Amino acid sequence: MKTTGDQQLVKRINRSVLLRLVRERPGLSRAQLASHSGLTKSTVSLLVRELVEQGWLGEAPATTTAGIGRPSTPLRIHPHARGIIGIETAVDCVRVVAVSLLGEVWWSGEEPLASTAPAAACAQAARLARLAYDGMAARGLRLSGVGLGLPGAFDEATGVVRFAPNLGWRNVDFLPLLTRALAAAGLPEVPVHTQNEADAAALSEYEFASGDGEDALVFVNCDVGVGAGIVLNDRLFTGAQGMAGEIGHTIVQVDGPLCSCGRRGCAEAFIGARAIAGEAAAMGHTRQAGQFLGVLLQNLWTTFNPRVLVLGGSSCVGHPALVQVAQDTLNAYAASAGMAAPALRVARYGMLAPAVGAAALVLHQYLRPMHPRQTARQLP
Amino acid sequence: MKTTGDQQLVKRINRSVLLRLVRERPGLSRAQLASHSGLTKSTVSLLVRELVEQGWLGEAPATTTAGIGRPSTPLRIHPHARGIIGIETAVDCVRVVAVSLLGEVWWSGEEPLASTAPAAACAQAARLARLAYDGMAARGLRLSGVGLGLPGAFDEATGVVRFAPNLGWRNVDFLPLLTRALAAAGLPEVPVHTQNEADAAALSEYEFASGDGEDALVFVNCDVGVGAGIVLNDRLFTGAQGMAGEIGHTIVQVDGPLCSCGRRGCAEAFIGARAIAGEAAAMGHTRQAGQFLGVLLQNLWTTFNPRVLVLGGSSCVGHPALVQVAQDTLNAYAASAGMAAPALRVARYGMLAPAVGAAALVLHQYLRPMHPRQTARQLP
CATH class of the missing domain: 3.30.420.40 (ATPase, nucleotide binding domain)
Incomplete structure (x- = not known):
């Protein structure tokens, strides 16, 4: 016998099934949703009615497929409800x-x-x-x-x-x-x-992508702190205590400069916003920071084998010179290993990404x- | 209407639900399995009978709980069928x-x-x-x-x-x-x-653990090649093309020694078996390799925030001196940052781990x- 809690969970799961299917393939009909989800047509009808009433889904004008049968209504995520x-x-x-x-x-x-x-x-x-x-x-x-x-x-x-x-x-x-x-x-x-x-x-890039989302996706946020957001196997990955992605404190130079964390040679000591402050006057600093950012990207590439690396944060958004040096460095490592460099882009939402x-x-x-x-x- | 394929998938899922529950909590009864899984008692009875017949589950002698009701039979993963x-x-x-x-x-x-x-x-x-x-x-x-x-x-x-x-x-x-x-x-x-x-x-440590398994778990295999196996969110993570965990090719020294992959300064160039060959005669090499292995572990720690790091492969199994230097290096980085070092151990199955x-x-x-x-x- 199911408890009420079980039934509510099943309903939530089924709602999410339908929403994700419609998001990935806008225009699916109720019948197609049933066939893609494995849910019965009556369950789909019931849930879709609720989702439309509540403003999650919207219906486009009905179309008749190939002139036979009842007209089917294409469903979409409702963009304005x-x-x-x-x-x-x-x-x-x-x-x-x-x-x-x-x-x-x-x-x-x-x-x-x-x-x-x-x-x-x-x-x-x-x-x-x-x-x-x-x-x-x-x-x-x-x-x-x-x-x-x-x-x-x-x-x-x-x-x-x-x-x-x-x-x-x-x-x-x-x-x-x-x-x-x-x-x-x-x-x-x-x-x-x-x-x-x-x-x-990282979720701004993953959840609001068209289609399925790129998996794995690593978002590198370069600001005062340097950290990564990691989406893999369809989920945000945050580690045992929520501290995964502290890539600013990976060591890129043994016995390198002192970092704010107390360690020596952390990536953040080279590419944190404090390290590259005043970079317009000190182009050498930007160049070095870009190179170390490239090293960091190369290391994330070999560690995660992601579909895409995304750069964000104030040090990257609006500093194309830094991003270019990082890209060149990543490309050079890939070329040395005889491999194609991984996809790299700047955050779609710029400074609004977080x-x-x-x-x-x-x-x-x-x-x-x-x-x-x-x-x-x-x-x- | 469900297809036969759907029914088979549901059955496989339900079987795996029961097996995992019994593995995590040996001694559960059918009634407890029903309550923990959300499956009905009749479904559980049917599936358990099959799992016992097929040698997945074994029954211990029945016990009577608190002297009332029907005796319940504790179930276990069958160790010898x-x-x-x-x-x-x-x-x-x-x-x-x-x-x-x-x-x-x-x-x-x-x-x-x-x-x-x-x-x-x-x-x-x-x-x-x-x-x-x-x-x-x-x-x-x-x-x-x-x-x-x-x-x-x-x-x-x-x-x-x-x-x-x-x-x-x-x-x-x-x-x-x-x-x-x-x-x-x-x-x-x-x-x-x-x-x-x-x-x-990595799965030898995760699937054959008692209880739930440590998640996330990173297994560092040090041999001719240096690679990692990564289990997180309850699954092996292998990346977009199955190449995640190639940590031997993360850069630990910019413009360092040439690696077999063509890059310069990869971890493998310091800690791969070829780099530390003949280390009995050259203790300095072992020391340097141990330190760079410690750097690699510190970088995996900050990147994955795992529950445990495990060391395996011929360079670690049976070379306690190398492991000790790596552990000391990891501890020193943790101490610099004012943090407790993550759990680190050598592979439980030694050279049989893969x-x-x-x-x-x-x-x-x-x-x-x-x-x-x-x-x-x-x-x-």
Whole structure:
């Protein structure tokens, strides 16, 4: 006998099945969805009706296939009925975006960060989020969730920010703070998620891609800190304590310069924003930083064999010279090994990648109702 | 309406659910399995009966819980009814093992590799596998599958070995060759799987662990080549073309010594078996190799945030001095950063890790009937 909880999980799984199928192949009919999903036609009809009513799916005008049978209605993710709010609490500013389920940015706002105190930072983020929400509500759009990216290690299991050195946070019970701040600002009760900024940024590229998404995908975020967001086997990968992707602290020169972390020779000591500050005057620095960024990319390539490497963060967005040196260095390593260099591009959303990615995180969680370990724990 | 294929997949999923639950918690009863899995009691009874008949599960004597109700029968993975054969085709030898479903090694054999021609290597491996199988059959054991690990990049999607430089193989259509050789040697028709040796070795630690397995787990295999096997989010991770984990070709010294791959400053140029050959006479080499291995481990730690790092391969197994220097180096980096060093240990199966892991690969595939992308494609 199934419990109610089981039934709800099955329903959530089936909803996500249908949403992902329609996202990957816009225009599928109910009958095609049934055939692709393995769900019965009646289950599909029931779920699609709900998804249309709730603004997840939209129906295009019915078409008759080959002139016979009942006309079938092509389904699409509804681009203008639901939205998600994404927030980036960066070291010196707050950025907020409102995006569609397909990743179109409808609204964005940015302010200097008024205070690094966790509660104050949440309150400021919530005020900006309220502006985004008001704009959405005025256009009749429904809110699906709020995501937030920040420069630190976030533990999904507990909702705690373990360590965010540049904000001065350690073991901050963050998720309840943020949820309360959003409620106080008058936002409706919706799912709220948090993640490291580079992890979020990786999802901006993965969840809002057309088609299937590139898997594996490594997003390298170059700012004061240098970190990576990693998507593989269809999921964000964050490691045992949420600290995977701290690639700024991989050693690229034994006994090299001292890094802010205390180690010597970390990549961040060469390519962190502090190391390349004033680079217009010191082109040598940019060149060296670009070369070490290229080494880092070559190392990520051989380690992850990804479909694509994506560069983001203030040091890469708008600094084509640095990116070019990194690309040249990566190409040179590939040529030495007689291999084709991996695909490399700059973040599609530029400096908005972590905020848009925080919105993508809401979708990522919604579309994967089960923990990976549950993949072999199916309900009957 | 479900197709027969759908029903078979559902059944395979449900079987794997029950096997994994019993493996993680030996002694569960049918009623507890139903409650933990979400499956109905009648489905569980049916499947358990089959699994017992087929030798996957064994029943311990029935016990009466708290003196009331019907006695319940504790279930366990049957340790002595089924076995798996694992093969390592190494650069200079073939190793074969017969192991239980719980990873006990019943039999092992090793021979110098007679020929590196793919068909000949398969025939030699199959002859040794036949010896292992005869021993199993004499004891009335059933064979669940055969796995093989090799020093190269294997493409799961096509069954092709893309590149195995030390065997001189490129684009070898390997899986059919191996399957034919096993049939010719008189083995029964069972699932046959292949994978890179380091990937296989990682599974020897993950699938044959007691309890849940450590996730993420990175197995560093140090031999002529230096590669890693990576298990994360409950699955082996092999990258877009099966080449993830080529950590021997991460750069640890810009413009360092020339590596066999054509790049300069790769980790393998410092810690590959060729670089540390004759190390008894040249302790300085061992010391440098140990330090660079420590750098590599520190880089894997910050990149993957794993639960455990495992060292294997001929350069680590039986060379405690090298391992000690690597451990000390890793500890020193952790101390500089004010962090606790990650767990590090030497391979539990020593030089048999790739062969035992090849057997574990059979289990890994059996217990995960669906591709990760299918996690959101559940049947009704």
